[in-house]
Amino acid sequence: MSSLPSTCPVCRSRTLTAAHIDEHDCGHVAPEDDFADGCEKCNRQVSADELTRLQTVGRCLECDSLATDDFDLNLDVAPPLPTVTFPTLPSRADNLNWLPARYVPESRLARQLLSSALVVMVLLAGITGAISVMPMLESEPATVAAGEPEWEEYDSIVLFRNDDVQAWYNQDELRDVNQVFIDEEVPVTLGIIPDTNGEAPLTDDPDLCTYLQSLETDYPGQFEMALHGYTHEPVTEFYGASEFGDLPADEQRERLEAGEELLDECVHSPSSTFIPPMNTYDETTVSVLEDANYTTVSGGSWFTDAHFDGNETVFEDGDLVHIPETQPFENWTAYEERVLEAEESADNNESDEIVVPFEDLETLTDSFDEAHAANDVHVVMFHYQYFTTDERVEQLELLVQHTKDEDAGFLTIEQFALGLETGTVEQTDDGWRVLEPAHVAIAAEQAEAAAADRGTEDGDAEQSLANITQRVGR
Amino acid sequence: MNPIVIAPVALGRDRARFAVRRIQSVKWRSVALFLSALVPFWLLIDVMAPQTLYAIALLVVLLLLYLGWSYYVVERATRFRAVFGTRGLAVAVTCYIGLIIWLGWLRPSLLALVHLGAVVLIFVYYWFIAFIAFFHDQVGRSKYVPKPPYPQLTVLIPAYNEEGYVGRTIQSLLDTDYPADALEIVAVDDGSTDGTFAEASAFAAASERVSVVSKTNGGKYSALNYGLLFASGDIIVTVDADSIVDPDALKHIVAPFAADEDIGAVASNVTIWNRDSLVTRCQQLEYTIGVNIYRRALDYFGIVMVVPGCLGAYRREVLSEVFAYDPDTLTEDFDVTMKVLRAGYRVSVSDARVYTEAPATWHDLYRQRLRWYRGNYMTIIKHWSVVTDSSYGYLNRIALPFRLVEMFFLPLASFVVLAYIAWLIAAGHVLTVLAVFVFFTSIVFLIAALGIQIEGEDWRLLVYAPLLVVGYKQFHDALNVKCLLDVLTAPELGWTRAARIEQVVASPDAGAIPEPTASASPSPAPTPEAGPPTETETESETVADTDSK
Known part of the structure; x- marks a missing residue:
């Protein structure tokens, strides 16, 4: 194809010569002559096979401009422009054209008002859409933040049990001890006495109840509210001293119900764990607890070893999981010796002032290390009221940190017992595996089980979601 | 009356008139739409876990620092332009991810990372786009007014x-x-x-x-x-x-x-x-x-x-x-x-x-975008030095990082999100998925309304907002991923051409051009049939992402 004009369109000269237009491999397009000294774009020497001939055109020898066929020069009178039809183009003016003509007002103001009304409708629709699904979404980021439950593996399990939480007494110490668990993000079971010595009902201390409720709300799944007897008085001499052991069933039931009533009023979610005062209880206690839908009882291992003949730290007896403490923080043997000494010196006043000594840190960490090495469950019992100095609080902190340094899993007593029951806590060949966050996983399992019981298949996922929401959001 | 006494009064009147004019010149519909587009964001903040909020806030602070610093070094202190550039930003973001995982604000999982990234991008992207659009609309559409003399x-x-x-x-x-x-x-x-x-x-x-x-x-x-x-x-x-x-x-x-x-x-x-x-x-x-x-x-x-x-x-x-x-x-x-x-x-x-x-x-859209997206990746790879060379100013500091996130992170993230949604549905959380869909649609809906108001477009287009969350969006993301893989595996690709409506009417086969193959080096003398067509559909702009999650 070539297109050589006869006249230069710029200077009208008729002295035109043919010029070849070539394209180099690099994309540069120029008259052939320009490539003689190499390509000015890529600065390479140019061989003939790197050039593609695009066209041959006319080059004016007078003005050096390039020219191709020139139509208007060939005709005396230019022909009319061909007619073309354009499609309908969208324009700002016909924004409202899609409305039937009778609805579009005539005046500009009315049209503007109509547009504004449209905008208001649109934004209301958008906002309504967002707001209406918000309640459903609230659980969504929470579950994402809390994480979908995931299996974690541990060498051992550690449970902390803080006994004797009661109205009016040493409240600052209670807060200091709980703060350790908040800071370390370790769960703990609180053993709450509903009515100490029958003189201090929980509900008389609104500050304590408000505080306990705030713990439940602010740290979901971290503080378990367990019933610790009723008055915590040594009513019988069962295994030395007991509030429940050796009492008739009716009397035990009455104490339990009275305690429950106060605890229910004080906290949002009382747990299904019972911590018998003085760590002692009998078969009647177990059966009364079973009737009252408790799942777990936590006494002392010195007692369960003797009374239930169990070789395992954790065992089932009479449909209840027994999870006794395995390591007291306080050194009760040393304490008794000091009391005896004081009594021997016949100074009763002195015996009242004896400070309960703690086990030294090494004993406590060794005890944990031993349980950890055996892939066992380690249950540490302590009483907040004795953490009266910074050094004492620090010792607890050091113990918690020591256990955290190892690959140990932390749960509340109830989470551990329910986890075993629902299958979210499992013993493995070399330790344990736990579906975490434990409280979320357990709630989901329970909801699913409940839904399955009801036989409503459709509702189960929603129910479990609702349950998770409830648990997480609490 | 003493003119000196009158002057302040007159001045006051002028000011008042000026203020009234200013108020009258405000385009209230845009203001209403812009503010309403913030409502879903506010709701989202309200339900977010505090840790996620801290993580987002920290990243936003980091990005603002980067933008501020970029402005300073490009406009004021070019001697520092190599300091805290795109590499610095990449390092900073990596450290940031490490930090938030260490602080426990983010679970160390791909899903959590994509989730956070998507939320931040929605915040930054939509808010940024909406704000600029809004601002543009308020101050006048263009700062360039045509006036003679007109150039040749x-x-x-x-x-x-x-x-x-x-x-x-x-x-x-x-x-x-x-x-x-x-x-x-x-x-x-x-x-x-x-x-x-x-x-x-x-x-x-x-x-x-x-x-x-x-x-x-x-x-x-x-x-x-x-x-x-x-x-x-x-x-x-x-x-x-x-x-x-x-x-x-x-x-x-x-x-x-x-x-x-x-x-x-x-x-x-x-x-x-x-x-x-x-x-x-x-x-x-x-x-x-x-x-x-x-x-x-x-x-x-x-x-x-x-x-x-x-x-x-x-x-x-x-x-x-x-x-x-x-x-x-x-x-x-x-x-x-x-x-x-x-x-x-x-x-x-x-x-x-x-x-x-x-x-x-x-099908035609597929062929058109195949060329655009492949071309986008090819062009970015060709000009990769802009990503690392700080002498390119804003191009290096703002445009390219933004573009890279858009071209590489978003399409891939979209599929992680899609897999998560599929898992949620399989696990029976259909309602949650539906709620998330409605929520993000409402965001896109309001942003689209703002765009339509500003551009003077047809309000009926709003009906299609949900497709920009689900459907149309995934079509483009999938295509982007395909094109990225194509470019990485076969760098020399041919043109793909969409059929022309009016030519299709005249001749049914006009648009039926075979699937592009990885062509060899440019043929020395292409025949009209074999050579690449001088395709006229262009505009390879990557479309703003409407990522929902």
Whole structure:
């Protein structure tokens, strides 16, 4: 194809010569002559096979401009422009054209008002859409933040049990001890006495109840509210001293119900764990607890070893999981010796002032290390009221940190017992595996089980979601 | 009365009048829509876990620091420009991720990371886009007002088999409100096998301002380079042969050159005229809330990244300086814009409007986007040095990082999110998924409403907002991922072309061009059939992402 004009369109000269237009491999397009000294774009020497001939055109020898066929020069009178039809183009003016003509007002103001009304409708629709699904979404980021439950593996399990939480007494110490668990993000079971010595009902201390409720709300799944007897008085001499052991069933039931009533009023979610005062209880206690839908009882291992003949730290007896403490923080043997000494010196006043000594840190960490090495469950019992100095609080902190340094899993007593029951806590060949966050996983399992019981298949996922929401959001 | 006493009163009155005028000039509909678009964000903040909020806040602070620092080193202290650049940002973001995992604000999992990334991007992206659009609307649409003297202009129309289209394009250019003696139109027939040459020649015969040149078929870049040899104007305007320019488009598109000598190229606003199907309406909404407004945002920094092939303008000497168009990408418009930017010129956007025909079927859209997205990746890879070289200022510090996230992170993230949603549905959490869908649709809906209000578009387009959350969006994400893999595995790819409505009507086989194959090096003497067509559909702008999660 070539297109050589006869006249230069710029200077009208008729002295035109043919010029070849070539394209180099690099994309540069120029008259052939320009490539003689190499390509000015890529600065390479140019061989003939790197050039593609695009066209041959006319080059004016007078003005050096390039020219191709020139139509208007060939005709005396230019022909009319061909007619073309354009499609309908969208324009700002016909924004409202899609409305039937009778609805579009005539005046500009009315049209503007109509547009504004449209905008208001649109934004209301958008906002309504967002707001209406918000309640459903609230659980969504929470579950994402809390994480979908995931299996974690541990060498051992550690449970902390803080006994004797009661109205009016040493409240600052209670807060200091709980703060350790908040800071370390370790769960703990609180053993709450509903009515100490029958003189201090929980509900008389609104500050304590408000505080306990705030713990439940602010740290979901971290503080378990367990019933610790009723008055915590040594009513019988069962295994030395007991509030429940050796009492008739009716009397035990009455104490339990009275305690429950106060605890229910004080906290949002009382747990299904019972911590018998003085760590002692009998078969009647177990059966009364079973009737009252408790799942777990936590006494002392010195007692369960003797009374239930169990070789395992954790065992089932009479449909209840027994999870006794395995390591007291306080050194009760040393304490008794000091009391005896004081009594021997016949100074009763002195015996009242004896400070309960703690086990030294090494004993406590060794005890944990031993349980950890055996892939066992380690249950540490302590009483907040004795953490009266910074050094004492620090010792607890050091113990918690020591256990955290190892690959140990932390749960509340109830989470551990329910986890075993629902299958979210499992013993493995070399330790344990736990579906975490434990409280979320357990709630989901329970909801699913409940839904399955009801036989409503459709509702189960929603129910479990609702349950998770409830648990997480609490 | 004493004039000295009156003066403050008069001054006070003037001020009051001025204030009233200011209040009257505020476009309240946009204000209402902008503020309402913030409501869903506020609701989202309300339900977020505090840790997620801290993580987001920290990242936003980091990004603001980066933006502030970028402004400082580009505008004030260029000696520090190598400090805390894109590499620094990459390191900072990596450290940030490590830090939030260490602090326990983020679970160390891909899903959690994508989730956080998506939320932050939605915040930054939508808020940023919405804000710029809103701001643009309030202060006036463009800072460049067309005024004489108008420069000498050459319009190049590359055309390959554009019978039935090219005449219309030439006529629309002749109809423009531009001084006749300053306008030259050169149609470049790239070896068409249909009546393109004859159709254009009829105009050349009838009008002195029109000329037609023809050449052996070689591709769009080649046609444009060839056309430049015949162009005498100081400003070169390129128009696709299927586009229809607005009557005042040429005046608008040259205005920025007069206002700022540093401006090397000017982009236009692309509007789709064939809005008669779902797929074209989706594209219009995509153009409205994505491309056009996004481009306005980058305009503030003079780093508009694509001058669309439908309608774009360049200074003649700038095009010569960068040796015009290269053959090595599929999106010559994006490529040449990058070259202009790299040469140190600003690229701006004007109020010029051009109407184009969008692919009317999903299959055609697929073929068009296959070329755009492959071309985008090729161009980014070709100009990779801009990512690392701090001397490129805003281009290096803002435009490229933004673009990289858009091209590499978002499409992949989209599939992680999709897998998570599939898992949620499988696990029975259908309601949650539905709620999330409604929520994000409402965000896109409100942003789209703002875009429509500002661009003066058709309100009915809002109906398609949900598709920009689910459906249309995933179509593009999947295509992006495919194109990325294509470019990485077969760097030399051929053109893919969408069928033309009016040609399909005339000849049913017109658009049936075989699936592109990885072509060998450019054939030395391409036959008209085998050579790459001088495709006229261009504009390779990546569309603003409407990521929902």
